[in-house]
Amino acid sequence: MIRVVVQDAAIDFATETDRHDAGGHGATASFVGRVRGDDGVTQLFLEHHPQMTERGLADLAHAAADRWRLPALTLIHRVGAMAPGETIVLVLASSPHRAEALAACTFLIDRLKTDVMLWKRETLADGAARWVEPRTADQERAEGWD
Amino acid sequence: MALQLAYFAWVRERMGCGEEQVEPPADVATASDLIAWLAARDDRGARAFAEPARIRVAIDGQMMGNDAALAGARDVALFPPVTGG
Incomplete structure (x- = not known):
C-alpha cells in the first residue's frame, strides 16, 4: 500500500510507523528529515503548490514501487512553518528484505529534494528571512538514480 | 493567448x-x-526574472524544460529550483 501525505500538522513518527507496519513486513527502512537549528535559524517555512506537490510525491512513490518490491510505502512531507528539531519529512519503505527497503528509502529522499515542488525559507533570530538555495551535491545524488 | 500564471x-x-x-x-512561443x-514588462518582472537560468517551469501541471512550447497551454507556474526534503 502506498500512502502519500502533504500536511501542515506535525508528523508523529510512532503513529505513522504503527500505521505503516500493520502488515508485518520483513524489512522497513525509515528516513526522518528534521529542521536544522544551526546558523541561527529560528523558523523554517516550507512553501508548496496546492496540487503539484502531492502529485510529485505520489509520482516518486510509484516510481519506487515500480523499481523495488515494496508492499508498504509511506511518504509524508510537512509544509508551512516549523521550528528547529521538528520533522519535515518521513519516508518509510518496507520490503521482504533489507536491501530493497534501504535502496527505496534513499531513492525517495534523494529524488524528492530535486523533483517535488517545495521551497524552504529560513528565518533567523534577527528576523531576516532567506530562501534556501539548491545544493549541487543534492542534484548530483538525485541524478545518480537516472 | 490568455495564460494563468502562478x-x-x-x-x-x-x-x-x-x-x-x-x-x-x-x-x-515558449516558456523562455x-x-x-x-x-x-516592468520592474517587478525585471527583478524576478533577471536570471532566466534560475527559473523552472510547469505547464498545465507538468514540470517542463524552459524551451517547452506554450501552444495550447492554460496554466503556467514559474518558480526557483526546488529545495524540499
Whole structure:
C-alpha cells in the first residue's frame, strides 16, 4: 500500500510507523528529515503548490514501487512553518528484505529534494528571512538514480 | 493567448503576487519567451526574472524544460529550483 501525505500538522513518527507496519513486513527502512537549528535559524517555512506537490510525491512513490518490491510505502512531507528539531519529512519503505527497503528509502529522499515542488525559507533570530538555495551535491545524488 | 500564471517562493515575492492572468503577444512561443517577456514588462518582472537560468517551469501541471512550447497551454507556474526534503 502506498500512502502519500502533504500536511501542515506535525508528523508523529510512532503513529505513522504503527500505521505503516500493520502488515508485518520483513524489512522497513525509515528516513526522518528534521529542521536544522544551526546558523541561527529560528523558523523554517516550507512553501508548496496546492496540487503539484502531492502529485510529485505520489509520482516518486510509484516510481519506487515500480523499481523495488515494496508492499508498504509511506511518504509524508510537512509544509508551512516549523521550528528547529521538528520533522519535515518521513519516508518509510518496507520490503521482504533489507536491501530493497534501504535502496527505496534513499531513492525517495534523494529524488524528492530535486523533483517535488517545495521551497524552504529560513528565518533567523534577527528576523531576516532567506530562501534556501539548491545544493549541487543534492542534484548530483538525485541524478545518480537516472 | 490568455495564460494563468502562478509564482512561487522568491519569484512570487519579487512579483508581488502569487498569480495573475496575462495576454502575451503572439511571438511568445515558449516558456523562455514568456520569462523574457515578463522580465522586460516592468520592474517587478525585471527583478524576478533577471536570471532566466534560475527559473523552472510547469505547464498545465507538468514540470517542463524552459524551451517547452506554450501552444495550447492554460496554466503556467514559474518558480526557483526546488529545495524540499
